[in-house]
Amino acid sequence: MNNELKQIVKSALHEDIGSGDLSANLLANNTISAEVICRDKAIICGREYFDLCFSSLDSNIRIDWKVKDGSNVSPGGVICAIYGNSQAIITAERTALNFLQLLSAVATKTSFLVKKISNTNAKLLDTRKTIPGLRQAQKYAVKCGGGLNHRMGLYDCVMLKENHILAFGSLEKCLKKATSQYPNKPIIIEVETLEQLQTALSVNGIMRILCDNFSITELSQAVKLSRGFYPLEASGGINENNIVDYAETGVDYISIGSITKDINSIDLSLNFTF
Incomplete structure (x- = not known):
């Protein structure tokens, strides 16, 4: 993982979290599971950025990917499962999805034209x-x-x-x-x-x-x-x-x-x- 990627993710998390996630702090800090579902037909891209958003907040969070970067996904498909601290997961959620949604969009449009x-x-x-x-x-x-x-x-x-x-x-x-x-x-x-x-x-x-x-x-x-x-x-x-x-x-x-x-x-x- 290169330093530029780490800096990009660090900056993205900082602009969202700032001095702290007020809403996440209301939650009991339990270990939970979650899944990411794709609602579109798409080419998935951005796993490394997605993973780093969560591991930057809690290195114990585990992500079980069902697809690789470059894989085709149909609407309704589960692309990964996440296990770990509820506060960290919900805090990293938006930034991680932003990377995955954007990069998957680029890959999908590129694939369409190719x-x-x-x-x-x-x-x-x-x-x-x-x-x-x-x-x-x-x-x-x-x-x-x-x-x-x-x-x-x-x-x-x-x-x-x-x-x-x-x-x-x-x-x-x-x-x-x-x-x-x-x-x-x-x-x-x-x-x-x-x-x-x-x-x-x-x-x-x-x-x-x-x-x-x-x-x-x-x-x-x-x-x-x-x-x-x-x-x-x-x-x-x-x-x-x-x-x-x-x-x-x-x-x-x-x-x-x-x-x-x-x-x-x-x-x-x-x-x-x-």
Whole structure:
């Protein structure tokens, strides 16, 4: 378990508990049992975050999981049973469920879109459009749903966009600076037109080209132009209604920010069973 995960959970618990759980303090401090039920059809994700919420308050709490991260669950399914101190369980309940509901939602939406394009060669990527402080968690959820991770942040990949290129005066100058300063980092070039794509195809030393807000017709042309040169990524304006059309152009990757920012929380409930 890494330190970032521990810090995220610690911060989440602190913002909820503050100086103490007033309602939980009214309970007799008995040993009880509880279960978490899923009310939706979902891909479950976030077990480690969920577990840590409880163990941070009481290391003796035991959680018996019925499913693994990445598992399909049907409505009404029991996903885990919990045994331990009643006060600690009820105090950690909301924070633990928040993590599990959010990350399961990301995994579920990702899985839905991955299945839609499963008959094509396109792979689904996430973006940096994540909830602040939860990027690592959400990108893990994307992988649980069958998607792939784009760059984690601004530090692990050079991505040259319009303003970077304008600042240097040309793509060639911008790329030369990037490759000399960061020789061991992957480089992605973003293009907005077929003309810019042709320029990008003429340079060496990049990992792939991102076609931003291309129409399906333009993207089809881009795939033909780039074949044998660089992998292509499509992004912008792509959703569940048109993703298959974009994937069928032959593009290698499709990146969609909505899988981490426009999601509906999975309905989960924690009930005491005594």
